[in-house]
Amino acid sequence: MATIVAPQKHRVSGSALEAAVAELKQLLGDERVSTAQAVRDHHGRDESWHPTMPPDAVIFPETTEEVANAVTICAAYGVPVIPYGTGTSLEGHVAALEGGVTIDLQRMNKIVRVSPEDLDCTVQAGVTRKQLNEYLRDTGLFFPIDPGADASLGGMSATRASGTNAVRYGTMRENVLGLTVVLADGRIIKTGGRARKSSAGYDLTRLFVGSEGTLGIMTEITLRLYGIPEAMSAAVCSFKTLEGAVDTVIQVMQSSIPMARIELLDDAQMDAINRYSKLDYPVAPTLFFEFHGTEAGVKEQAEIVRAFAEENGGGGFQWATTQEDRSRLWNARHMAYYAALGLRPGARGLTSDVCVPISELARCIHETKADLAQSSLQGTLVGHVGDGNFHMLYLIDPDSPAEIAEAEALHERLVHRAIACGGTCTGEHGVGYGKIPFMQAEHGPAMSVMRQLKRAFDPSNILNPGKIVKI
Template identity: 60%
Template sequence: MSHPALAALQQSLTALLGDRVSSSEAVRGHHGHDESSHPDALPDLVVWPHSTEEVSAIALLCHAHRVPMIPYGAGSSVEGHTLAVHGGVCIDLSQMRQIVALHEADLSATVQAGVTRLQLNQALRHSGLFFPIDPGADATLGGMASTRASGTNAVRYGTMRENVLALTAVLANGDIVRTGSRARKSSAGYDLTRLLVGAEGTLAIITEVTVRLYGMPEAMSAAVVNFNSVAGAVDSVIESIQCGIPLARAEMLDALTMQAVNRHSRSQYPEKPTLFLEFHGSAASVAEQAQQFAALAASHGGGDFAWASREEDRSRLWQARHSAYFAGLQLKPGSRCVATDVCVPISRLSECIEATYADLAAEGVTAPLFGHVGDGNFHLMLLVTPDNAAELAQAKAINHRLIQRAQALDGTCTGEHGIGIGKQPYLAAEAGAGGIAMMQAIKQALDPLQLLNPGKIFAAR
């Protein structure tokens, strides 16, 4: 962006937003950095809107000046989604934290994009309802919709794709669109809601989200059980799903990850492949589910169950699971993680993981492995020293083979992280030339100037 254009745009944005505009190096640096291994890329300006109308006005100004716009939520991306690779204006939606409406009788809620999942559940605490999508980080719901997030509860409650009913969004030219409704189903025209869910901010800026809510189960019980092998843990989950046991959560952490979790959380779990489980339902059904799973686990070498039914105990158990990423980073202090995130049909999960371990052994690399095994999704933490080109090249080569392996097993290059910058070549292989051309045509129709989060998902035409 030329200096005159930037200066004129900053002046117009300041007239609109006052002190909610910043060009400081520190603020730009914060918004040009994420949890990925990709190089930082700073925006030219950062703005903080408070309403859909302000986002519309910002977009109108950026469109007039031909300046890129990058929507920003909590900044926890691991594929570079929020990096300003072409400069421009970072639109930080984190101050849009209004819960617009709670429709308890209809099991739905409408919130601004900056509301986080924990904030929503706090507002629901006396209603007997909850929002189940739990990606680990306290992500914003706008960001979760943009990346089609899922997490530990996906095996029972699905992903954001299944749980977003309607959206309010701003197009590149500033137009405001509303997609979907609070009705549970519709056959009215194109499904624009699903089009924007997972578009990573490249088609529109999501400003409000209407999500499904669920009744709080009468009983919840969590359990931890260790195994002698990863295959035993994974096969226990696969068989339980095939037998119809309605697991609410099924997370697997390998031995190295458990070692990291123990150090980080000061816990004392056996450092063996371990399942973190949760069962939801009536007290009787939860007990029955647990007994059925325990029998399956025992047949695959599962050890004793450690149960947690009190809320504080369950929270402590799941906090240990959610800390796995940051715990893994501490295995190599000062390191960054080359993000991996593949998903395969559950019947091929053990095969994919065992082949991955063989590849690691051949490379002489150890890396924590964990994931949402209930839906065939797992992560491998490839830790690299920043600026160490050899380590980065080795990690990327391992990740490349992992993705190709998953795709060969009729899986996908990403189950929840999205494409961003890092997985564009694999999307091309997965979607094919026809699929990419169709996506590019949609992008061209909605954003012909290529201003919305440019450089993400695929290269511009």
């Protein structure tokens, strides 16, 4: 069975590390370089169950040039560097597997430029999605990629994030137009631009998006923006069976209805969010919908979807049309992870996310739920099912090797099930080091090409080592 626990080892000698930290303090000042244990521990863990693996030091740059100078110093001493946004990742992306220096980008939080007429903007990597949308509030524009957590846009780009709106607006891959990136030797490059299309050379922007800090450190991002729709309406519909809910999703997507969001929650997850968010939805398989468009278009789409749902055993539609009601509904969905943890106080969540072709969604979910039912563990299912992406959360006692092993076995079978039907081991969480054991099964000989790319961009393997590919 594949294991997703990685031991921590420190690559550089104490003297080399001390020399690097001394130079970083000269560059940034003592107050922006920390070796305090609490600060290091905070930067060595994310939202997942993975163990804390702290760096040897944490720095807080405020400009691209400071990042470049810091990377140059670390490269000279062979010290690994790990970029850090808000720490909301789920596959151990920020763990300092070989020690080194974490580069915390949260102080790089300036919105550099907004061009309403061109529907684009440029932001520093530490700007969060909520910060950007608050800034845009009076322009009639918004940035739609919504992974739930208030993640940094640098981190979202690095993990190729998506979320609830991806079925209509795509993922970060489709919405990043250009980047400013610091390479492993300290060089600063710009990729892409503001043009909506280009045939000029290799698409380096798409290469860095999703690279998880292993090829370069993003410091500025140019993003697409969208006009706020004239009308938005959300609805919740419960189903007699999980199969009925999934069949509704498939029919809606095959009918080319332009859904903004379509989310699936199983009965266990609905029970969890009712308790956590003090709601009273039926404890049953449930779909959350959202429609964007004109008043007439939204009404027409909603009626078509209601008809599909009723044919598949859905009922009890509850509508949310005001901003306050829609925010309450989607906040409950976004709190699903923490709500599920509340079902078993003291437990940690081993999460898995896979994505499959829409035609395989029903079978993959059915087999996954059956597998969980035969285990001794408790778990919940949620999914951005409009694009075939769903998540399992297995609740485990972090001090129980038996439960961890059982959850890993369930997780491994789920991933191989998804790959076997043409899917992927991760639809949006990314690889980190948690999904490395499955990369060969999904990509085969292409893994050797990924390793060649890593060596070309980072020959000394100092950029977030141990993530995506092992060198």
